[in-house]
Amino acid sequence: MISFTAKLGIYFMLLDNTKNGFSLKSNFELKKAYFLFKIISNKSLTNIGKKVLEFSLKLRLPILFLVKGTVFEQFCSGESLDESFKTVERLYEKNVKSYLHYSVEGLENEESYDTSLNEVLDSIKFVANKNILDFTVFKPTAIANSKILQKVSENKPLEKNEQELYERILSRFDTICSLAHKKGVKILVDAEESWIQDSIDEIVLKMMIKYNKQKTIVFNTSQMYRHDRLEYLERLKNIAEKENFLIGIKLVRGAYIEKENKRALKNNYRSPICDSKELTDLNFNKGASYILLNLNIFSLFSGTHNEESIYKIIDIMKSHNVDNGNQKIWFGQLYGMSDNISFNLANEGFNAIKYLPFGPIKEVIPYLIRRADENTSVKGQTSRELELIKTELKRRKTT
Template sequence: MLWTRLPLYGLSKPSTGGWKPLLFDGGAFHLKGTAELARAWLVLRLCAWPPLVTHGLAVQAWSQRLLGSRLSGALLRASFYGQFVAGETAEEVRGCVEQLKALGLLPLLAVPTEEEPDSTAKTSEAWYEGNLNTMLRCVDWSRALVDTSGAARNSLMQLKVTALTSIQLCKELSAWIQRPASSSELSPERLAEAMESGKNLQLSYLSAEQNHHLQASLSRLHRVAQHARAQHVRLLVDAEYTFINPALSLFVAALAARWNRPEEGGPWVWNTYQAYLKGTHTRLERDAEAAHRAGLAFGVKLVRGAYLDKERALTQLHGKEDCVQPDYEATSRSYSRCLELMLRRVSQHGPLCHLMVASHNEESVRQATKRMWELGIPLDGPVCFGQLLGMCDHVSLALGQAGYVVYKSIPYGCLEEVIPYLIRRAQENRSVLQGVRREQALLGRELWRRLLGRKA
């Protein structure tokens, strides 16, 4: 059983009254139409079937050859695309967002553009510049789609760094950062200065071409952050694979040094922390304290993590120590510790510390909401929740109806671009997809109730 309370902030002890029970039992499904629930039940059942996830790209190609592009596309739009994607045009995305808002939920737009680690496709500055324009447009859409008049109604969007800079460069930088005597050439302050001034960096261990690409990448990141700040949109930078995460964190730290100053009204740039990695709690504690000492606001999106299988395969391939938690239970304990750390910091530092509890796990959400009550953190304060569009609606809807701030991560774009992106995400989130049986059961129960004409 989950509880909410009246929004009282700054309490040292929990209130003795105002508690109301909140159950994740699918009771909020009455807010959705029957056709929508039926599609969700069918799609989630298919996503929980491992062969379909494993061979998703091959199934898509086979479907196009057998049925033709038009019919195959129509089936995808009526099923997977319709379930997990906001749409392609501004009008379609707006329609999806209006539906979410009617349910008490907010959008977290995600551009499905990235460079894959095992991709053989050639990328160029022109490709990254095109992605920059897409990111700037996403900032505009994020601002236009959310009414920010309320204290908690922040416009947020996801930012994938590997859409703006190459994975190879990130690998080179990460390797240098992880050396015992890491070079001072890679300080966040130096990168922040290069971002703002536009003066070329010349790192001694990079080639002339790599230095040029680094400067262009820094310029792109700066332009997105600058535009996001002007439009009052907060950037949630996605974490990726461990072999490039040090470079991504360096970029975030450089952006934070410029845009997370208290006088800017930050944090405008948030980093993502993956609880399935063994060192996450230590790193989170270190980064939070460093931001505090520097007088910076601190924003965190806390996730369990999505790359477990690939991370294990990579560490075995290179003979390195396994960096991921041994099992799901250990990951949950890690998530719980990180969550407790951040909630305490939010209660101590208020608006200078923001947190998104990005989780589909009911126990994690229960912990977060109960600790918010105990620590005196208001429902409309600097803590919000996040789940994927089309999944975990029994949790999202219950939270939204109770007054918590809930965002749904919504990719958008054309069918040809988004479906491969969704398949990759499904392959990386197998544990999440295997865990949707409870949601399927709740959906089935609600559909059966409607079929029999019973009252809720």
């Protein structure tokens, strides 16, 4: 793809600069990352690794030190908030911002939802006390019963006790967004499976109407692998114009493709997912463009490692004279992945921000397994990581 900026010759190959991209990594760390991505890229090895891990944990074998020195170090920022903040500071030296997430999955009961609520409230207070942090995040199902969310999404009537549980969900959302508003901390609400997402969208809309009057505090997530999401963005804009509030959107492609397609096939309904990767890409880029052309109402947090989409966003920004550091536009990447994107964007003054998961090693293993699986299935991403590390190691050898 030749981008508008490429034609200008300013940002050509911006994201290929491995010197910037890996400026925080020593040779040893780079070689370790190479080894890790090489293993992860092999589906059989990843599956064997997962089985060995599960088996060893069951037998209480001392395996966690191995996890810590490998996947944990690569994809997590630490075991505690304070430990993770050291990573935040290291990234900030290179102008890369962070947002932290306690990535421990709790049980599905009211007590656990209240515990998660308190964790999110603590994270808001933590961000408010650190002037180098802007955002925090939460996953709706960490604070809400997914069966109730599904029933509401399907417009089914709730029993009396379910209505009470739903009121508690609304109250937890409101407690979080109200504190975020009071402290001026931006809050990202993750997107989940389509069959519970309508009710989440409805609740987040209420929160935006209430708390996004002057500033964009609450951000919903829009998964552009869904073929109905452009209409969702348009609908949201119409409501915002009438109700006079600002919209925050984290734009992603979507993480639950296999689950979505499988369920649609099993229950014989049209899958909500675009028919091909190309259509998802098109939908994502159209969504980004729609938001960028309506920056008077929207803020864009683009959660993608897709370089073409990032170049497209930069193109639109340049062609509309939007400053690189415009506070309404953020580029998010996961910690341990796509450092070439984060560090090169930050070097040019764009708002690059890393998602930093943290928590006790044993507790974040489900998150780590998902990352390994994702990197195994997203072939292009892993080979891109390997190619970039190889280039940088070669560059260091010759300079």
